[in-house]
């Protein structure tokens with residue numbers, strides 16, 4: 001199986017926090033600094049395929065990342081979202097919850113419209129490792 005989350009060593013290196021069933025890391029194509037993905041460790045495409053324990057594990061990490069992002073990035077709000085199927089913008093067929101910290105005037109987001117920022121195929125350049133590891137350090141320091 002060739003899954004970007006299951007087999008990519010760069011993703012493992014970017015893990016900020018994990019529990020037994022899920023882990024969190026910054027996407028390499030962030031919309032804003034601090035754009036984090038939470039992923040179950042088991043390869044499943046759909047949220048419905050997650051066990052109750054996996055759903056609790058995902059939620060536990062979401063709460064921790066939210067609290068840390070409030071401190072680390074002075075977030076004023078959040079978007080939580082996931083995409084399903086190619087038509088819905090799911091580029092990696094392994095369930096992942098997007099956590100996008102929002103701020104007044106944040107760069108790169110022009111309006112509140114999920115399609116404008118969660119489904120922009122090919123429009124986002126990958127961020128350099130240096131920037132991603134800065135995000136990781138900021139969140140870890142705030143956990």
Ligand SMILES: [Zn+2]
Pocket residue numbers: 003004005006007042043044093094
């Ligand atoms: Zn996978």
